[in-house]
Amino acid sequence: MxxxxxxxxxxxxxxxxxxxxxxxxxxxxxxxxxxxxxxxxxxxxxxxxxxxxxxxxxxxxxxxxxxxxxxxxxxxxxxxxxYRDDARNVAARVTAGLLPGTAVVMTTSEGGDEVVIHKTRGSHFQTNVSVEGKVLAMLVDTGASTVVLSYDDARRVGLNPQNLNFTVTVMTANGRAMAAPVRLDEVGIGPIVRKNIRAMVAEDGKLGESLLGMSFLSTLGSLQMQTDELRLRD
Known part of the structure; x- marks a missing residue:
């Protein structure tokens, strides 16, 4: 043998x-x-x-x-x-630097998970977010009180905007718009997953990109914004 x-x-x-x-x-x-x-x-x-x-x-x-x-x-x-954890963190930093906006999971000194997002070329924190099992490109917006989905993204995650009541006035980059309140079963970034999240759906053509607002961000253990990166901890 x-x-x-x-x-x-x-x-x-x-x-x-x-x-x-x-x-x-x-x-x-x-x-x-x-x-x-x-x-x-x-x-x-x-x-x-x-x-x-x-x-x-x-x-x-x-x-x-x-x-x-x-x-x-x-x-x-x-x-x-x-030093496998250190090597993993180095690889994660390289990935985040080469692909700005990519949410990278890193291990903290305490052994926990931390999601790091680097700024995109437009100086925004943009990342892929799992919403109802679908991956959406979203802007991290601490000024938004809730998660806000664009009309098209709402359809992508299985909502029917035509059956929603657009009764809430919101301000977007395109000016004042009406939005419909909804509840999302699941929203997540990497290992950070939240259930039953308050959200809104913007009118058709009023929001170019969905927003990851405070109804999700306020549930985090910590949110640290530095010059070119955003760190999220569960």
């Missing part, structure tokens, strides 16, 4: 145990997340051990060189594992 076959057997058996013990949450007294990490690391350790043993067949200098190489590999893997 070659090394690859052994690795596949270990992974297969480990996966079978995880599937079988999914409901209990533990395998051999270890929580399934930790057990999964062990199963993931065992084949790597086996490959490293195989490489070290194979290196012992040569001269002393070659053996020492191979040992040094494998030790560096092990240290690299351990370092990557220990």
């Amino acid at each position: 070659n090394a690859l076959t052994g690795i596949l057997i270990v992974l297969g058996v480990g996966l079978a145990f995880l599937i079988f013990n999914h409901d209990t949450g533990q395998t051999f007294g270890i929580d399934n997340d930790s057990f999964g990490r062990v199963i993931y690391l065992l084949p790597i350790a086996g490959l490293l051990a195989t490489g070290i043993l194979a290196g012992r067949r040569g001269h002393a200098g070659e053996v020492l060189r191979n040992l040094a190489i494998w030790l560096l590999i092990i240290l690299g893997l351990v370092t990557a594992y220990l």
